[in-house]
Amino acid sequence: MEITPIESRIRLAGLLIGAGLLLALATMLQIHPLAFVTFAVLGCPLICAGVALYLWSLVAAKRE
Amino acid sequence: MSTVIVVFIALAAAAALLMAFHAPWTRSREGKMLGFLALFLLPVAAMWGGLSEHMERAESTQFCLSCHVMEDYGHSLYVDDPSYIPAAHFQNNRVARDSACYTCHTDYAMFGTVRAKLRGLRHLQVQYFGTIPKPADIKLYEPYNNRECLHCHQGARKFEAASPHNKNPGLLESIKSNQKSCLSSGCHDIVHDVGSLKDATFWKPGK
Numbered sequence: 001m002e003i004t005p006i007e008s009r010i011r012l013a014g015l016l017i018g019a020g021l022l023l024a025l026a027t028m029l030q031i032h033p034l035a036f037v038t039f040a041v042l043g044c045p046l047i048c049a050g051v052a053l054y055l056w057s058l059v060a061a062k063r064e
Numbered sequence: 065m066s067t068v069i070v071v072f073i074a075l076a077a078a079a080a081l082l083m084a085f086h087a088p089w090t091r092s093r094e095g096k097m098l099g100f101l102a103l104f105l106l107p108v109a110a111m112w113g114g115l116s117e118h119m120e121r122a123e124s125t126q127f128c129l130s131c132h133v134m135e136d137y138g139h140s141l142y143v144d145d146p147s148y149i150p151a152a153h154f155q156n157n158r159v160a161r162d163s164a165c166y167t168c169h170t171d172y173a174m175f176g177t178v179r180a181k182l183r184g185l186r187h188l189q190v191q192y193f194g195t196i197p198k199p200a201d202i203k204l205y206e207p208y209n210n211r212e213c214l215h216c217h218q219g220a221r222k223f224e225a226a227s228p229h230n231k232n233p234g235l236l237e238s239i240k241s242n243q244k245s246c247l248s249s250g251c252h253d254i255v256h257d258v259g260s261l262k263d264a265t266f267w268k269p270g271k
Contacts, residue, residue: 007087010099014084017107021077024114028070032130033188036118047111050080054103 009057013050020046069113076102076110122184128165131191136199136258137165144267147254149247155267158216172215200259210242 003011024043027035079102089095121127129138141154141164150168153159159167170180183205190196217223218240228251229236238244246252 011084011087013103014080018077018081025073031121031126039118047107
């Protein structure tokens with residue numbers, strides 16, 4: 001099945017969110033300041049970027 | 065709580081990755097709804113839950129003492145000498161052991177928790193990106209306020225009726241109004257005292 005540009009953006013968004021959440025999951029394994037820093041500096045930005053890309057893909061889809 | 069959040073984050077990650085590998089599902093109405101759930105609602109909720117869990121964990125003694133520079137402060141909680149105020153509180157369960165640092169080093173004021181969290185972020189910045197001071201050089205941001213002691217002790221019979229607190233008229237009031245410091249006026253002045261731990265003996269729990 002051919003993938004449209006919107007779907008490729010959704011795919012990238014899903015991958016970013018999935019990666020961010022898996023990283024967040026890994027930081028939950030131990031109580032340590034480094035776990036918090038990893039969550040805040042890497043996990044959250046990845047999730048936010050994925051969500052933003054998804055929302056943008058919805059808006060862009062209406063324009064296209 | 066922790067297990068619930070971990071499972072929730074794992075499910076959210078699985079849902080997001082499922083959508084990533086099945087993007088064409090979003091062509092149908094149900095797929096669009098699933099996409100909104102998996103790529104917006106669940107990740108935002110999971111991120112909020114994770115942040116909340118990390119914030120709660122940051123209040124634990126284990127978290128505070130996991131930085132190398134705080135190790136001596138952790139040892140000071142086990143000094144076998146009741147004149148060490150933190151040790152006496154920790155060993156006698158006057159503060160919860162799993163949140164001992166946070167209990168005494170949080171301002172019991174309106175924005176005390178927020179201030180403690182912001183200071184915690186500064187500590188992380190120094191720990192990972194700054195110059196770490198020697199344990200003995202670590203100082204409080206401001207003189208210790210009696211309010212933090214009175215949060216638990218005020219109204220307690222032992223505190224109110226203790227003869228040293230009533231040896232002069234007005235002394236108890238000056239303690240309560242923070243005019244006379246509990247810690248720095250020569251009464252309870254042995255706190256962590258990490259510089260003298262080499263000569264100290266230590267309590268071993270269970271013995």
